[in-house]
Amino acid sequence: MRSLPALACAVAVAVAGLSSPLAAQTPPAPNTAATSAPAASTRADSTPVEIGIGLITREVPPPPLYDLLAVPEDDAVAGATLAIKDNNSTGTFTGQHFTLDAQTLAEDEDAVAAATALVARGTRLIAVNLPADELIAVADAVRPQGAIVFNIGAGDDALRGADCRANVFHVAPSRAMLADGLAQFLAARRWNRLFLVVGPQPADVAYAAAVKRAARKFGLTIVAEKPWTLGPLGRERADSITRSDALVLTRGVDADVLVVADEANDFGNYIPFRTAAPQLVVGTQGLTVGTWHPAQDAWGSAQLQSRFLRSAGRTMRPTDYQAWLAVRMVGEAATRTQGGDAAAIADFMRSPAFTIAAFKGVPLSVRPWDQQVRQPLLVAQPLGIVAVAPEEGFLHQRTPLDTLGTDAPETTCKLK
């Protein structure tokens, strides 16, 4: 296990550096009872409340072939680290101190053991960047101790449905949300006829299922569907001989767009420009939908991007953003509830009073029926933002954000 105690140290130093010039401050004034927000703490001059946040992620195995854009080693961890700094900038004034205990597991290491160890060290708030089965195992293992889990990596719709857990908040968007965002964009453009190319992995099949569901929801048609059986050609070196597989596969299909389902990034990037007809490619490659993008600079996010770049030495990825958001949600709930108790923090997050500013132009909040964070999604090409979902004109009686993903009437989640 690669533990990162240095991170907590760095954070502590940063806080000490911040707090010294502020030592002379008087305690922040509490708000009046007339306002709904709880008062700012008067603890600033006593010992701060320690709020430890755990993070469990796993080393990404080296790719079978050349990887142009390899997942960085500190994916997710770098986002959480920045959010700890952001939390402590408020905590300095409210008498709260946040630390990160990040555990990056080796390929064969047991996630449940790591989670149990975190809980044994007193951590009750844990961000988890792991596949669905491991996420559930972790959530169930730490539940007796009252720990709350933040899913920052798994998009599986079942986690928000039949397999939902009362102690799990989903910060990562569900596949249904991603597919709905894409479908709204296509529907707004009237690019109604889809050609679906599905990869061999279970995740690809799940993504394709989400696309089909979204197509029905927004009135699009799947005119053709073909499996990709030609291997991870997207990872082939650029100096290899150009092959005609995609050209052959796409022959004879008349569609507005080709939707590729390749979550592992194995072949999707091989398809654009190798098609028989001039063909736009969308889905997991080409035009993609996600929570974050390096080209994003609206709504003050230029500031977050530049803070992250300075802190991590690279651009922010969606998983970093989701980790940042999970830790910031804890920070925001801790500030507003005046404490570090995990149950109180979770209760506040579930309440309609909880919203968080997260550089998306509108406040984000939590859906009570499945504890999914509702959020705008960025529709982007590799070097630029193309649109933001929900698209204008897709209305909902509650909030347009609920046009993305599973809505209350259709949920199969029973939170227990």
Next chain:
Amino acid sequence: MTAFHPPAPSRRGAPLRALGVALIGAGALLAADAAEAYTVFVSNERGNSISVIDSETLTVTKTAKVGRRPRGITTSPDGKVIYLCASDEHAVQVIDPSSLKVLRKLKSGPDPELFALQPSGNPLYIANEDDNQVTVLDVEKNKVIAQVPVGTEPEGMAVSPDGKTLVATSETTNMAHFIDTGTFKIVGNVLVDARPRFAEFTSDGKKLFVSAEVGGTVSVVDPETRKIIHKITFKIPGVSQETIQPVGVRLTKDGKTAFVALGPANRVAVVNAETYEVEQYLLVGQRVWQLAFTPDEKLLFTTNGNSNDVSVIDVPNRKVIKSIKVGNAPWGVVVSPQ
């Protein structure tokens, strides 16, 4: 467009209302009789320029190139110079209001976004958004007097009328920090709603209005006790709650009325600053952020970042009387004091 909202009863006296009717009847030209001509300066964030508007003719008279990403803009109390945050040049530019030439560049610290000037005209308090600090700058000597660490992403800046207290709002820390302008130390903090963007004192210094863009509220704070007296909320029929994002706030000198720019809701709220009731929503251009009165408070100018224009509000009649095309992404606005 105002037919969309039921007209609110005017809270002004009859003579003022009569004057207002006369103004509307004769259109903008009549403003010349009732009001003096002032010069309005608008910073265009993506246009890298400032647009100059004549408050009498309500037309753009000049456009001048300035530093990159101009945002916060203000004037010296005597109106002899304009101060402008050129964010991407990490400088405050001092601009001659008549020639529009950049006279000097001041050491603003990195990424200056918004600032406030001491009522006496010196020093200037600058929010360094990327560096979590406030820079206190002597504008005469171009010398940094102090750097005050505050929360993450400071933006809104306000100085109390007596000049003794500076307020800085930090957008990610969600606080208004009270800073003593004698010692440059933080003397108190008030937790407000998410993403506080702007702070404004009443002219008697007894109340502080702090807008929270993502929280969707304006907190009214008692600067003495540093307690929130009231939170103003907004509700507009047919407009989704998430798009109601308060940013700029301006108060009439009598402390009776607050105008609040509501960002992508494309409206300016007219709020009774004593009862905190929202009396009216005025439809303006897209993504309205900052506001500025003419010194006689007859007109209010709004910067509409997404429609690249400025809306002109007839203050006594509470009507939008004109929109004026300016440069790309207008951000800040200031009116010359003379």
